[in-house]
Amino acid sequence: MKFKDGYWRMRPGVRGDYATAAHDVTALDGSLRVLAPTREITRRGNTIDGPVLRVDLSSPMPDVIRVRTVHFAGSVPDSPAFAVRDDRPEVKIAVDAGEAALTSGDLTVRVRRDAPWEMTFSAGGRELTRSAGKSLGAVRDPADRHFMIEQLRLSAGELVYGLGERFGPLVRNGQSVDIWNEDGGTSSEMAYKNVPFYLTNRGYGVFVNHPGRVSFEVGSETVSRVQFSAEGHDLEYLIIHGPTPADILRRYTALTGRPALPPAWSFGLWLSTSFTTDYDEATVTSFVDGMAARDLPLSVFHFDCFWMRQFRWCDFAWDPEVFPDPEGMLRRLKERGLRVCLWINPYIGQASELFEEGAAAGHLLRRPDGTVWQDDHWQAGRALVDFTSPAARDWYAGKLRALLDMGVDAFKTDFGERIPTDVVYADGSDPERMHNYYSLIYNQTVHDVLAERRGPGEAVLFARSATVGGQRLPVHWGGDCESTFEAMAESLRGGLSLGLGGFGFWSHDIGGFEGRPDPAVFKRWVAFGLLSSHSRLHGSGSYRVPWLFDEESVEVLRAFTKLKARLMPYLYGAAVQAAAEGLPMMRAMHLEFPGDRACDHLDAQYLLGPDLLVAPVLSADGEVSYYVPAGVWTRLLDGETVTGPGWRSERHGFDSLPLLVRPGAVIATGARDDRPDYDYADGVTLDVYQLGDGATRTVTVPAPDGAPAAVFEVSRQGDRLHARRLNGPPAPWTLRHAGARTTAAPATDHIEITLSVKE
Known part of the structure; x- marks a missing residue:
């Protein structure tokens, strides 16, 4: 002002x-x-x-x-x-x-x-x-x-x-x-x-x-x-x-506050019904079957708004016309190894049976004259749950407990922003101060019930609204965007800015939300989306399964979904750091290179974790310009090197983008590419990139619960590269550098490589 x-x-x-x-x-x-x-x-x-x-x-x-x-x-x-x-x-x-x-x-x-x-x-x-x-x-x-x-x-x-x-x-x-x-x-x-x-x-x-x-x-x-x-x-x-x-x-x-560590399974691919599309169990099954038939690893299936009856959001009851057997459907999805997420919000439509129940019990926000606050935005006659009331929080949580007991694993906590100020809260809170704060107690209520029913390490949201402290309750996504390259850039800027506020985990709607993306937009967004902390296919009025765009979209989605799964030992290590230190997984370049003034304004590229530079392609023709900080960086996808500092202009196919490894990094990659949650230490490969003579790196490979599963020390002396397993199970592991390769037997704790070419 x-x-x-x-x-x-x-x-x-x-x-x-x-x-x-x-x-x-x-x-x-x-x-x-x-x-x-x-x-x-x-x-x-x-x-x-x-x-x-x-x-x-x-x-x-x-x-x-x-x-x-x-x-x-x-x-x-x-x-x-x-x-x-x-x-x-x-x-x-x-x-x-x-x-x-x-x-x-x-x-x-x-x-x-x-x-x-x-x-x-x-x-x-x-x-x-x-x-x-x-x-x-x-x-x-x-x-x-x-x-x-x-x-x-x-x-x-x-x-x-x-x-x-x-x-x-x-x-x-x-x-x-x-x-x-x-x-x-x-x-x-x-x-x-x-x-x-x-x-x-x-x-x-x-x-x-x-x-x-x-x-x-x-x-x-x-x-x-x-x-x-x-x-x-x-x-x-x-x-x-x-x-x-x-x-x-x-x-x-x-x-x-620092972020809770999301469960490892949440880092896999999420597929949504989308918002206003028509769907029932047959539609859901066809999507899941289609993904499996095309070898597209899927971790989470999300049901958006219309899993409930129209005009009644939120009453937390499955629409019986399209989902007559929700318990059976959830069981069938779980048998296929999928987790299930449901869309919810803090509003209660007047047509919902819960409206009278909540109003009678005093669980709904009221105006100064004592009447229930209502309007017709979003749902006709909607009211708002008063989360300052412990009784209202427990009432709301009780509805979620029933869904969790049915087999649901996560909730997309939509909305929480349009909070009125002409109201009276149960605890006497100042309405103006509560406007932003409401998002915190709303998401906290949902996160708490997930932690209660699933355990603290299994609680994960897909939240849209937040303020200070909201970073403790991941994951957050960027909200409603158009299906354009410009909106893709907007979303990235929003995510990087949010990360500079301590939010460790962030996602966005792959392909954009509003409208149907051009196949080129969809494919470029897929690469960006799978190189984000969390990855969800979601839209408004059209489905986001890749075969509806073109066959190349299927290939691109497969390649990047499997790449993310192989990178999970490294990525989950970055997630553990986000929870322990408050550093975001997706980092603005300035955060990692504060002394390089060329990084000060960069907002179209980022570091994913400490060692991977990602520059999403924001054009259909594949033209992309990006900045490389000092040192010899290695392109992860083809092994070529790029020397900085300086700007580069390149052209990439849909199956590629600038994805560079930081000099001196040791990237732990996993032995599986079909799921995000597996034993990362079993068969792990340590890829060493431009490690300097006399340098030593310690690599901690996490377990899917975030605890250390194995710790390795990698060092270089002249043309000799040494790696030693300091602790961890006697599982096979691999050390790799510039084409030289050796595989350890299960009992081996030390590997040594003679480099053929000195760097």
Whole structure:
């Protein structure tokens, strides 16, 4: 939200009261309290009739500093609030006549005691950012609404990333961003997943700890500052020191939560009925039979909306006209080795039997006059479950328990964005603060019941809406997009941006959602989709089975589905890292190469895990340009090498795309290509790429439950390549390098290769 008319003046009817100095500073137990008048105090009379801001400085964990500013303390709502870790680490506090300072780890905040106001954040003797000169304050707009505001300096060349799932350019500079969940597709400034957290290439991140609407002006009102504001009388933000982008994400997710590890089977191919298509058990069976007959490995079958009766979403009851024997159908699908996912949402249509049941029990969200909140969007007379009520959560979960007991394995938790504010919540939560937060308690309710019935390691969602903390409840997908190359690029940008907010696992509708994709779009999207953390074929009004496009689509889907299955030892290792450290599986290039300025703006390529560079082909003719960082990279699909740094332009067939292995990587590949969940250590191959003389790499091959199954150490000395199994079962394994190959017997713990050509 913009408040100024240019740089010097406020907009008509807007009044701003900004901190002028740290007039009074008190050192408390592990914190500093600053009283900051909004006008200069030159005599005692200036202390009368004017706002004074209270600024509290503290640290919830090392290298993180919390700033909380309050105007009217009695007007601050207390719910809902994000769960933020607070370890109360040891800090250093110094107060003298000139300044007050608080240090946590390597991060220090300094507040100047005299005018003008200046609060500076630094680490390692280097300033990161500062609040100075009409930055921190309280603002009233022409409608007499009260906002708290802060502006932090942007240095020359400083770039901003994050703020949730955003489909425009990856770098946020020059953008206005409202943190407000909306069902807006992938082609606008709206987003399903809004996260008030950003990080910059200057070694720090900023988390605005406010669950409601936060407006960011990223160099868009004052071009040398990031401004953020929220309606109300308090504003809390946390400065998170890196220095690397990966370090910032590790600390941010340590504060707000890291992803649960999804089950290994969820990384296989998901096939959907699609949205408005006609289908019944015969249709489902024909799809499953068609995939099997064409040797297309399938892991999950998803039933979208019309598994339930029309007008009654959600009543959690199978439509008896098209699914007369749901228990039998589920049993038959399970006998074929498939998992089953069902579409749900938090709405209750008026025609559903559950409407009266929920209304009578008080489980539905109400208006201030006590009536049930309803409208006719989506489902006629729909109501909304009030997840702030424990009884309502248990009621909703009970409906899901019955489906899980029937044989369902996962839920697609659609919607959760269009949440009204003219309502009263059961727990008294502020409706504006609840708008985004609703997505968290909705998805948490579903994830909890899955973990309860299936076990924590088996719980997986396919969720569309999210906010801070939502990363704990994977998986998320990118929402409704067109079936075009442009929409494919939009989806990728959204996923990379979301990953920079700590979301480790992300997917999208292969082929796009709206419309029927051209075969070229479908085939290019297949390659991209199978080189994403999760892979789903889904559409709106048309089926997404590949043989409906052309026979080449079948071949392309087979090749990339099997490739992903073989890569699962490596990919699941990256998934374990995402759960342990908060680093996304699909990583923006800047995240891995922060010192390479050529990577700063790249948003059409990414790293899948730490060592695979993927550049999706966004054209029918196969033309693609991508950037290669320094070193000798190896093309995974044909073994050719590519030397960076530099840009490359290539043409690829539908069965190919730029897929490069990082220099020095050891990629663990599995012995099976027919499913994603198998014993990764049994018959594993360690492929060594451009490992430097004297270098050593440790490779952990995970089990399907995420625990270490086998650990190997690979090293090179001159023309000798050594690999040793440090632990793990006595299973056969292979070491491979540039065509040289040896296979170990089951009892062998050491392999040595003589390289024929020195690198």
